[in-house]
Amino acid sequence: MASTGLLARAGSRDMLPAARPWAGFAVRRLGRLLVSLWVLVTASFLMIHLIPGDPVRAALGPTAPTELVEAKRRALGLDEPLPVQYADFLRGLVTGDLGTSLVSQLPVSQVVAQRLPATLVLAGLAFVLAVTVAVPLGVAVGVLTRRGHGRRTELAFTTTSVVLGTIPDFLFGVALVYVFGVGLGWLPVAGASGASAYVLPVLALAVGPAAVLSRIIRVEMVGVVEADYVRTARAKRLPDRTVYLGHALPNALTASLTLAGIILSSMVAGTVLVENVFAWPGLGSTIVQSIVSKDYPMVQAVVLVYGLGVLVVNTLVDVALALLDPRSLIREA
Amino acid sequence: MGRWSTAARTPLGLTAAVLAGSVLGLAVLAPVVWGTSADAVDTGSILSPPSGEHWAGTDNLGRDILARTLVATRLSVLLALAATAIAVLAGLVLGTAPFLLGRRLGRVVTAAVNIAVAFPGLLLALFFATIFGVGATGAVFAIGLAGAPAFARLTQTLVAGVAARDYVAAARVAGVGRLRVLLRHVLPNISEPLVVNATVGTGAALLSFAGLSFLGLGVQQPGYDWGRLLYDGIGAIYVNPAAALTPGAAVLVAGLAFNLVGETVAKALGVGGVARRPGRAPRAVPGLAPVAADEAPRAVGDDLVLDVRDLEVTVPGARGPVRPVRGVTFSVRRGEALGVVGESGSGKSLTALAVSRLAGDLARVEAGRLTLLGTDLTEADGRAHRRLLGTSLAMVFQDPTTSFNPTRRVGAQLAEGARHHQGLGRAEALARAVDRLGAVRIPEPERRARQYPHEFSGGMRQRAMIGMGLMGSPSLVVADEPTTALDVTVQQQVLDLLADVRAADDVALVLISHDVAVVRSVCDRVVVMYAGRIVEDLPAASLDDDARHPYTRALVAAVPDMDTDLEAALPVIPGTPADPGALPPGCAYAPRCPLASARCVEEDPSLVSDDTGHRVACWHADGPAEAATTAAPGEVGVP
Ligand code: SF4
Numbered sequence: 001m002a003s004t005g006l007l008a009r010a011g012s013r014d015m016l017p018a019a020r021p022w023a024g025f026a027v028r029r030l031g032r033l034l035v036s037l038w039v040l041v042t043a044s045f046l047m048i049h050l051i052p053g054d055p056v057r058a059a060l061g062p063t064a065p066t067e068l069v070e071a072k073r074r075a076l077g078l079d080e081p082l083p084v085q086y087a088d089f090l091r092g093l094v095t096g097d098l099g100t101s102l103v104s105q106l107p108v109s110q111v112v113a114q115r116l117p118a119t120l121v122l123a124g125l126a127f128v129l130a131v132t133v134a135v136p137l138g139v140a141v142g143v144l145t146r147r148g149h150g151r152r153t154e155l156a157f158t159t160t161s162v163v164l165g166t167i168p169d170f171l172f173g174v175a176l177v178y179v180f181g182v183g184l185g186w187l188p189v190a191g192a193s194g195a196s197a198y199v200l201p202v203l204a205l206a207v208g209p210a211a212v213l214s215r216i217i218r219v220e221m222v223g224v225v226e227a228d229y230v231r232t233a234r235a236k237r238l239p240d241r242t243v244y245l246g247h248a249l250p251n252a253l254t255a256s257l258t259l260a261g262i263i264l265s266s267m268v269a270g271t272v273l274v275e276n277v278f279a280w281p282g283l284g285s286t287i288v289q290s291i292v293s294k295d296y297p298m299v300q301a302v303v304l305v306y307g308l309g310v311l312v313v314n315t316l317v318d319v320a321l322a323l324l325d326p327r328s329l330i331r332e333a
Numbered sequence: 334m335g336r337w338s339t340a341a342r343t344p345l346g347l348t349a350a351v352l353a354g355s356v357l358g359l360a361v362l363a364p365v366v367w368g369t370s371a372d373a374v375d376t377g378s379i380l381s382p383p384s385g386e387h388w389a390g391t392d393n394l395g396r397d398i399l400a401r402t403l404v405a406t407r408l409s410v411l412l413a414l415a416a417t418a419i420a421v422l423a424g425l426v427l428g429t430a431p432f433l434l435g436r437r438l439g440r441v442v443t444a445a446v447n448i449a450v451a452f453p454g455l456l457l458a459l460f461f462a463t464i465f466g467v468g469a470t471g472a473v474f475a476i477g478l479a480g481a482p483a484f485a486r487l488t489q490t491l492v493a494g495v496a497a498r499d500y501v502a503a504a505r506v507a508g509v510g511r512l513r514v515l516l517r518h519v520l521p522n523i524s525e526p527l528v529v530n531a532t533v534g535t536g537a538a539l540l541s542f543a544g545l546s547f548l549g550l551g552v553q554q555p556g557y558d559w560g561r562l563l564y565d566g567i568g569a570i571y572v573n574p575a576a577a578l579t580p581g582a583a584v585l586v587a588g589l590a591f592n593l594v595g596e597t598v599a600k601a602l603g604v605g606g607v608a609r610r611p612g613r614a615p616r617a618v619p620g621l622a623p624v625a626a627d628e629a630p631r632a633v634g635d636d637l638v639l640d641v642r643d644l645e646v647t648v649p650g651a652r653g654p655v656r657p658v659r660g661v662t663f664s665v666r667r668g669e670a671l672g673v674v675g676e677s678g679s680g681k682s683l684t685a686l687a688v689s690r691l692a693g694d695l696a697r698v699e700a701g702r703l704t705l706l707g708t709d710l711t712e713a714d715g716r717a718h719r720r721l722l723g724t725s726l727a728m729v730f731q732d733p734t735t736s737f738n739p740t741r742r743v744g745a746q747l748a749e750g751a752r753h754h755q756g757l758g759r760a761e762a763l764a765r766a767v768d769r770l771g772a773v774r775i776p777e778p779e780r781r782a783r784q785y786p787h788e789f790s791g792g793m794r795q796r797a798m799i800g801m802g803l804m805g806s807p808s809l810v811v812a813d814e815p816t817t818a819l820d821v822t823v824q825q826q827v828l829d830l831l832a833d834v835r836a837a838d839d840v841a842l843v844l845i846s847h848d849v850a851v852v853r854s855v856c857d858r859v860v861v862m863y864a865g866r867i868v869e870d871l872p873a874a875s876l877d878d879d880a881r882h883p884y885t886r887a888l889v890a891a892v893p894d895m896d897t898d899l900e901a902a903l904p905v906i907p908g909t910p911a912d913p914g915a916l917p918p919g920c921a922y923a924p925r926c927p928l929a930s931a932r933c934v935e936e937d938p939s940l941v942s943d944d945t946g947h948r949v950a951c952w953h954a955d956g957p958a959e960a961a962t963t964a965a966p967g968e969v970g971v972p
Binding site: 035036039043044047050051052058147149166167168170174175177178182227228229231232233234235236237238239242246247250254265266268269270272273276277287288291292296299303306307310311314324325326327 | 584
C-alpha cells in the first residue's frame with residue numbers, strides 16, 4: 001500500500017490502537033507455529049518407533065550378525081527408555097546433531113547442509129516464477145472476462161489452466177524431458193550443472209501451481225470488480241489502472257491467499273518428485289533413496305526439513321494476508 | 334434420476350462418463366485380454382521403439398509396453414480405490430470424533446486435524462511410506478492416511494453445519510445417543526458432498542500412487558502399475574520415449590476421468606459446483622450515444638446543474654436486451670434537492686448511475702441531452718470529463734459497509750481522488766481528508782483517518798462516504814438510498830448532514846429513495862418513477878394534497894404518519910411492480926391501477942406539464958383522490 005509509510009510516520013504519536021491487533025495476531029500465529037513445530041518434531045521422532053518390527057534389523061538386512069544389530073541399536077540410542085530418547089532427540093535438534101546415516105555413516109546434518117541448497121534454489125525459483133506469472137495473468141484475464149465480457153477468452157483460459165493444473169508435476173517433467181531433452185535436445189535433463197539445467201525442473205514444478213493460482217485469481221478478480229468499493233473507486237473517476245490494481249487486486253489477492261498457501265506449500269513437497277525426474281542433487285532425491293535403503297535417521301531429518309519448509313510458507317502466507325487485509329488480524333484464523 | 338441423465342448429457346458429463354467408463358472397462362477386461370501378451374518376453378526386440386507389432390515399443394525384456402499399460406489399469410485403479418477407502422474411513426472417524434467425543438476431546442482432534450491438513454499430502458505419504466515400508470501395501474496405507482486429514486476436515490465442517498440444525502438438536506434433547514444421532518440424522522445429510530469428494534479423492538489417490546510408484550516406493554517388480562511402468566520407462570526415455578509416455582498418458586487420462594466424474598456428480602447434486610453465469614449477454618455498445626433531440630433545448634439558466642433529456646438505458650437481459658429506463662427527462666438547479674422515489678425495479682437507481690456515468694460498460698446509455706454544469710457528458714470521456722465528474726459530482730451509495738475498500742485506510746481512500754484530480758501531494762490530500770472527516774462530524778478525524786473501514790460504525794462510514802464526496806467542490810450530490818442500509822437511529826443524522834451540505838454551499842442534491850417520508854423530509858421537489866418512466870414530478874409540499882397520479886397517491890398512502898392508526902394494517906400497493914422485460918402496451922401501471930380504463934390499457938399516457946411545472950403522466954390525473962387508493966382494480970369504470 002502506497003500510503004502505509006506516510007500513515008505510519010504521521011501516526012508515530014498514536015500507534016497503540018494500530019499496534020494492538022498486530023500483537024494479538026503475532027501471539028496467536030506464533031502459538032500456532034510452535035504447536036505445529038512440536039507436532040512435526042514429535043512425529044518425526046516417533047516415526048522410527050512406529051515402524052512395525054525392528055527398524056535396525058530391517059535396515060541392516062536379515063543376514064546381518066546379531067551383535068552388529070545390537071551395536072547399531074545402542075549407537076542409535078534405541079535401547080534407552082522412550083522419554084530419554086525423546087530428550088536426546090530434542091537436544092540433538094537444538095545442537096544441530098541429527099545423528100548418523102545408517103548407510104553412508106556421514107553425519108546427517110552434513111548431508112542435509114550439502115543437499116538443501118539445491119532444493120531451496122529449485123523451490124525458490126519455482127515459487128517466484130509461479131507467482132510472477134499467475135498474478136498478472138489472473139488479473140489480466142479477470143479484467144478481460146469480467147461480467148458480460150470475453151466468454152471465449154474465459155473458456156480458452158479455463159480449459160487450458162484446468163488441463164495444465166491437472167497434470168501432476170512429475171508427468172509434466174517427463175513430458176518436458178521428452179520434448180526439450182529427447183526431441184529437441186535443447187536443454188539438459190539431468191543434474192544441476194549450469195543455469196540451463198534449471199529451466200526444465202523449475203518449469204515442471206511451477207507450471208501446474210501457476211495454472212491453478214491464476215485461475216483462482218481470475219475468479220476472485222471477476223468477483224471483486226463487481227464489488228461496491230470498486231464502484232466507489234470508479235465514482236472517484238480514477239483511471240482504470242488504479243481501479244483494477246489499486247482497489248480490485250489487493251482484495252482479489254486476499255481472497256486467493258488461503259488457497260495460494262496450500263498450493264505453494266504443496267510445491268515444497270513437489271520438489272521430491274521433480275528432483276527424481278531430473279536427478280536433481282537435492283533433498284528430494286536423498287529422502288527417496290533413504291526410504292528405499294531404510295536409512296531412518298536420514299529420513300527423519302529430511303522430513304523435518306520439509307515440514308519446516310511448509311510451516312515457513314504457511315506462516316509467510318498468513319503474514320501476507322495480514323498485511324493485505326487488516327481485518328484478518330482480528331478475525332480468528 | 335432425472336438430474337443424473339441431465340448431468341450425463343452435458344459435454345462435461347458425457348466426457349466424464351466416456352472416460353470413466355473406458356478406464357473401468359479396461360480395469361475389468363484388460364488383464365483378461367492382454368494378460369499373456371503383457372508378460373510375453375521377446376528377447377528379439379528389447380527396448381524397441383514403436384512399431385507395427387508393438388505400438389508403444391517394448392521394455393528391457395522385450396515386453397509390449399501398450400499391453401502392459403492396459404493391463405496395469407486394474408492394479409492402478411484398485412490401489413487408488415483401496416487408498417481412497419482408507420482415507421474416507423479414517424477421515425470419517427477423525428471428522429466425526431468431535432461430535433461423538435464432546436467438546437474437550439473434540440477440540441484436541443480438531444486441532445490435530447488442522448495441523449495435519451497444513452502439510453501437503455505427498456509429505457504425509459512419504460512419512461507413512463517410511464513407517465509402512467516400501468511396496469504396494471505400504472503405499473496404499475501411506476496414501477490413504479495421507480488423504481485422511483483433508484477428508485476429516487471436510488467431514489468436520491459438514492457435521493458441524495448439520496449438527497447446528499433443529500432436528501439434530503431435537504433428537505439430542507429427546508435423549509437419543511450421539512452415535513445414533515450421527516448415523517441417523519447427521520451422516521445421511523452430508524453424504525452427498527462426501528461422495529463427491531471421495532470421487533475427486535480417488536483421482537488424486539491415483540495420481541499420488543503413480544507418484545509413489547514412480548519414486549520406486551510403491552508397487553515393486555514383478556508387479557506393475559502405471560507409476561512403476563513410468564519408473565522403468567523414464568530410464569530408457571532416450572531409447573524408447575513411448576515406454577514413459579504411454580503409462581504417463583494413462584495416468585493423466587484416468588486422473589482426469591475421476592476428476593470430471595467428481596465435478597459432474599457435484600453439479601448433478603448441486604454441491605460445490607461452479608455456478609454458471611446466465612446466458613450470453615448481448616453485445617452492448619458501451620458508453621453514451623446521443624439520441625437526436627427532437628426539440629430545442631429549453632432555456633438553460635446558468636443555475637442548471639444537471640440537465641437530463643430523454644434518458645434511456647438498455648441492459649442485457651436473459652432474453653435479449655431490456656430497457657429499465659425509458660425516456661427520463663428532468664433537471665436540477667443549484668441548491669435544489671430533488672427526490673426520486675419509486676419501488677425497486679422502477680429504474681430510479683439505474684437513472685442515478687446513468688447520469689453519473691457509473692452504469693457500467695454493459696449498460697447502453699442514450700440521452701437527448703445530458704449535461705453537468707453545462708458540460709456535455711455524452712461525449713467520449715477524457716481526462717477533463719473525469720476531473721469534472723471527480724470534483725463536481727459526489728456519490729453516496731446505499732451500503733457504506735461494502736462501498737469502502739476493506740484493505741485501505743479511510744483517510745487514504747478519501748485522499749485518493751483529490752490527489753488525482755486536484756494535483757494535491759500526499760500530505761496535503763491527507764490533511765484535506767482529515768479536514769473533511771471533521772466537516773462531516775466524525776470525532777477525532779486524525780485518528781479516524783488512519784483507521785480501516787471495519788473500525789468505523791455504519792453511520793460513521795456513511796458520513797465518511799459523504800466526506801469523500803466533499804473532497805472536491807461538488808455542485809451535485811447523488812445519494813442512492815443513503816440511509817436504507819443504516820440503523821434507524823443514525824438515519825436522521827445522515828439525512829441532516831446531507832441537508833447541511835446542501836445548505837452550506839448551495840449544492841444540488843438528487844436523493845434516490847423508496848421511502849416517500851425520507852424524500853419529503855429533505856427535498857423540494859419529487860420525481861416519481863414507475864417502470865422506467867417519470868409518472869409525476871411535483872413539489873414535495875404537494876405530495877399530500879395535490880398528488881395526481883394514482884401511483885404517487887398509493888405511495889403516499891403507504892407512509893405511516895401521526896394520524897395512522899397503528900392497529901390497522903398499512904395500506905400496501907396491491908400487485909407486483911412492472912417487469913421491464915414485459916411491459917404492457919398501455920400505461921405500465923394499469924394492471925395495478927384502481928382507475929384503469931380501456932384507454933389506459935391501450936395507450937401509454939405521456940408526461941404533460943401544467944403551468945406550474947407540475948408534470949404527470951396519467952389519463953385520469955384529475956380523477957377522485959380517494960378512488961385511487963381505496964378502489965380495487967376493475968371497480969372503476971370508464972368515466
Ligand atoms: S389511470 Fe390509467 S393512465 Fe393513470 S395510472 Fe392508472 S392506468 Fe395509468
